[in-house]
Amino acid sequence: MITIKNLHASIDGKEILKGLNLEVKAGEVHAIMGPNGAGKSTLASVLAGREEYEITEGEVNFDGTDLLELSPEDRAREGLFLAFQYPIEIPGVSNVNFLRTALNEIREYKGQEAISAKDFMALVREKSAIVELDAKLASRSVNEGFSGGEKKRNEIFQMAMLAPKLAILDETDSGLDIDALRIVASGVNKLKSPENATIVITHYQRLLDYIVPDFVHVLYNGKIVKSGTKELALELEEKGYDWIKAEVDKH
Amino acid sequence: MSTTLSINKLAKFTTALTPTSLTFSQDVIKDALAQLSSSEFPTTRNEQWKYTRVGKIAAIEPQVKTEYTRKLPKYSIAENAVTFVFENGIFRSDLSYGEVINGVTIKPLTACTAAELVSVGKLAKIEGDVFNSMNSAYASDGIYIHIASNTIVQKKIQIIQILTGNQTVANTRNYLFCDKFSKAEIIFGAFSHDATNSFNNVVTEILVEENADLTIDKIQYEEAGNYTIATENVQQAKDSTFTINTLTLNGTIVRNNLTINVAGTNCTTNLNGAYLLKENQHVDNHTVVDHLTPHCNSNELYKGVIDDKATAVFNGKVFVRKDAQKINAFQSNGNVLLSDNASVNSKPELEIYADDVKCSHGSTTGQLDEEAVFYLRARGLSEKSARHLMVSAFIGDVLEKIESEDVLAFTQKILQERFGWEF
Numbered sequence: 249m250i251t252i253k254n255l256h257a258s259i260d261g262k263e264i265l266k267g268l269n270l271e272v273k274a275g276e277v278h279a280i281m282g283p284n285g286a287g288k289s290t291l292a293s294v295l296a297g298r299e300e301y302e303i304t305e306g307e308v309n310f311d312g313t314d315l316l317e318l319s320p321e322d323r324a325r326e327g328l329f330l331a332f333q334y335p336i337e338i339p340g341v342s343n344v345n346f347l348r349t350a351l352n353e354i355r356e357y358k359g360q361e362a363i364s365a366k367d368f369m370a371l372v373r374e375k376s377a378i379v380e381l382d383a384k385l386a387s388r389s390v391n392e393g394f395s396g397g398e399k400k401r402n403e404i405f406q407m408a409m410l411a412p413k414l415a416i417l418d419e420t421d422s423g424l425d426i427d428a429l430r431i432v433a434s435g436v437n438k439l440k441s442p443e444n445a446t447i448v449i450t451h452y453q454r455l456l457d458y459i460v461p462d463f464v465h466v467l468y469n470g471k472i473v474k475s476g477t478k479e480l481a482l483e484l485e486e487k488g489y490d491w492i493k494a495e496v497d498k499h
Numbered sequence: 500m501s502t503t504l505s506i507n508k509l510a511k512f513t514t515a516l517t518p519t520s521l522t523f524s525q526d527v528i529k530d531a532l533a534q535l536s537s538s539e540f541p542t543t544r545n546e547q548w549k550y551t552r553v554g555k556i557a558a559i560e561p562q563v564k565t566e567y568t569r570k571l572p573k574y575s576i577a578e579n580a581v582t583f584v585f586e587n588g589i590f591r592s593d594l595s596y597g598e599v600i601n602g603v604t605i606k607p608l609t610a611c612t613a614a615e616l617v618s619v620g621k622l623a624k625i626e627g628d629v630f631n632s633m634n635s636a637y638a639s640d641g642i643y644i645h646i647a648s649n650t651i652v653q654k655k656i657q658i659i660q661i662l663t664g665n666q667t668v669a670n671t672r673n674y675l676f677c678d679k680f681s682k683a684e685i686i687f688g689a690f691s692h693d694a695t696n697s698f699n700n701v702v703t704e705i706l707v708e709e710n711a712d713l714t715i716d717k718i719q720y721e722e723a724g725n726y727t728i729a730t731e732n733v734q735q736a737k738d739s740t741f742t743i744n745t746l747t748l749n750g751t752i753v754r755n756n757l758t759i760n761v762a763g764t765n766c767t768t769n770l771n772g773a774y775l776l777k778e779n780q781h782v783d784n785h786t787v788v789d790h791l792t793p794h795c796n797s798n799e800l801y802k803g804v805i806d807d808k809a810t811a812v813f814n815g816k817v818f819v820r821k822d823a824q825k826i827n828a829f830q831s832n833g834n835v836l837l838s839d840n841a842s843v844n845s846k847p848e849l850e851i852y853a854d855d856v857k858c859s860h861g862s863t864t865g866q867l868d869e870e871a872v873f874y875l876r877a878r879g880l881s882e883k884s885a886r887h888l889m890v891s892a893f894i895g896d897v898l899e900k901i902e903s904e905d906v907l908a909f910t911q912k913i914l915q916e917r918f919g920w921e922f
């Protein structure tokens with residue numbers, strides 16, 4: 249699905265990603281954990297195509313295409329989705345209106361016909377139900393006046409609408425109470441299939457009780473420094489990152 | 500030693516114009532001529548014209564004709580409206596159409612008696628105002644609308660002005676009177692056809708009597724290369740409502756002078772404006788709301804989107820006079836700059852002499868939120884669609900205040916054609 253090789257990225261002359269390698273196959277769930285400032289959101293932003301970052305080295309192959317050559321919109325159209333750590337508010341731009349435009353531009357890109365208004369509304373109803381997002385919220389201005397939890401649910405709602413091949417969830421669990429966490433996680437699980445894959449960035453092992461990962465990686469100082477199975481998340485929860493930092497810094 | 504020969508450009512300019520033959524009060528014409536003889540075109544040293552240069556207008560060598568017969572394509576904003584068309588300030592009866600509306604007198608000023616025009620010039624200030632003066636002394640024609648008391652006008656009315664030719668100067672004068680308890684909505688559309696380097700100087704006086712309710716939709720869509728100065732002087736009597744929606748969609752220099760005297764208690768005044776500029780356009784909105792009486796509300800919302808090398812000016816004054824207690828006056832101007840070379844000068848001004856009032860004003864100028872653009876693109880929208888969505892959300896605040904579906908549809912059509920924006 250996605251193969252990241254020796255990725256180096258910097259911003260304002262400061263190198264943040266320092267030779268990152270990661271491979272995610274279809275049907276898999278990968279968790280990325282790591283201390284604050286390690287570069288987790290940077291990785292997500294670079295993959296989504298944020299233009300402020302300079303890629304100095306490395307390559308990213310996304311289902312056969314050179315991801316780094318694509319504009320942000322074409323990455324989305326190829327099936328990449330990023331649930332933002334801090335979803336932005338966009339006053340005056342209606343959630344459903346922009347999603348309809350997005351969906352249709354994606355369909356056009358794939359040579360498919362535009363979705364009818366009726367089918368679109370049916371899709372909105374179906375997908376907003378998955379994350380228990382109030383239909384009223386679905387049609388309001390993007391995230392405007394939404395609570396923290398509603399914003400995160402809106403991200404998953406949009407993900408459900410766009411049905412991506414690869415979803416990257418950047419701390420979608422942060423700031424959620426246990427009920428919201430369950431809703432969001434079950435939303436993600438319902439959308440899971442053998443053809444798509446998910447990368448969840450999180451600080452909390454509790455999310456991984458709901459979204460069970462096939463692999464857990466530790467990102468530290470711009471690199472994946474340790475990979476393992478879900479037991480690694482438990483170990484990190486218990487012992488923190490110091491032992492890993494010590495291990496890395498020793499070399 | 501050298502002598503500088505100072506040639507009065509204004510005098511040279513007005514010599515080429517045809518003195519008005521309208522039956523205004525002779526005093527108005529006399530005052531206007533006196534004002535002109537002691538004036539010159541304003542420069543940017545004049546505070547009122549600080550950001551708007553009229554040099555291009557002053558440089559015109561006016562070509563004035565008194566009759567036009569060439570067939571023109573149909574310019575219209577509302578279908579099935581009673582339509583009066585003026586070409587370069589000259590009435591085109593052959594292009595005008597529509598049936599008689601009960602209680603409404605509507606005709607060109609050239610068809611009016613001196614008695615009907617007796618109040619023309621009472622609101623438009625001559626002193627210190629070159630363009631009002633020019634208009635008062637040289638107006639060729641314009642629309643006269645009288646709405647009788649208790650008349651609720653359901654029929655659509657549109658006044659279409661078309662500027663044609665090269666170096667044409669049109670002095671168009673309009674007079675509107677809405678008598679007590681009447682209600683109407685009138686569309687003014689300014690267009691041009693094969694016009695270059697031409698200038699339309701329009702002055703409109705509007706009286707809104709007790710309990711009357713008048714809405715003006717003013718759509719400015721003259722081609723690039725032409726200039727407009729549009730002046731409205733409005734007076735509201737008690738319990739009246741006046742709304743004006745000013746939509747500036749093209750034109751190289753557009754200056755709007757909107758002055759509203761709120762001269763009765765319990766009035767409502769709404770001023771909405773949207774200006775969408777690109778290329779080398781320059782659009783200047785000067786507005787004055789003068790609250791002379793207590794217990795009134797005024798709401799002013801102007802928003803602009805400025806691209807390329809275009810420049811916008813907003814100067815909004817709200818006066819609340821000493822006796823005008825219990826006033827709610829709200830004013831807001833917002834601008835989005837779409838290019839590094841676009842610019843705006845925005846100056847909201849409040850002058851309050853009463854103590855028991857609620858007033859607010861604000862002005863913002865910024866770029867589109869790039870974070871939001873990225874968010875939308877990351878969901879699959881093209882950069883263009885993302886920007887258009889953001890722009891339409893911004894300007895939508897003004898458009899949603901417009902009640903006329905015809906005006907909205909027309910505006911959306913132009914924005915689509917001229918900017919590729921979907922709303």
Ligand SMILES: Nc1ncnc2c1ncn2[C@@H]1O[C@H](COP(=O)(O)OP(=O)(O)OP(=O)(O)O)[C@@H](O)[C@H]1O
Nearest residue numbers: 259260262264282283284285286287288289290291
């Ligand atoms: N514009 C910038 N200029 C310089 N440094 C930046 C800039 N933006 C981010 N950084 C730095 O990049 C590093 C990585 O940030 P990033 O947001 O990717 O971390 P993270 O792993 O997501 O952390 P968290 O767990 O707190 O979300 C941080 O040290 C941050 O300060």
Ligand SMILES: [Mg+2]
Nearest residue numbers: 288289290333
């Ligand atoms: Mg982060």
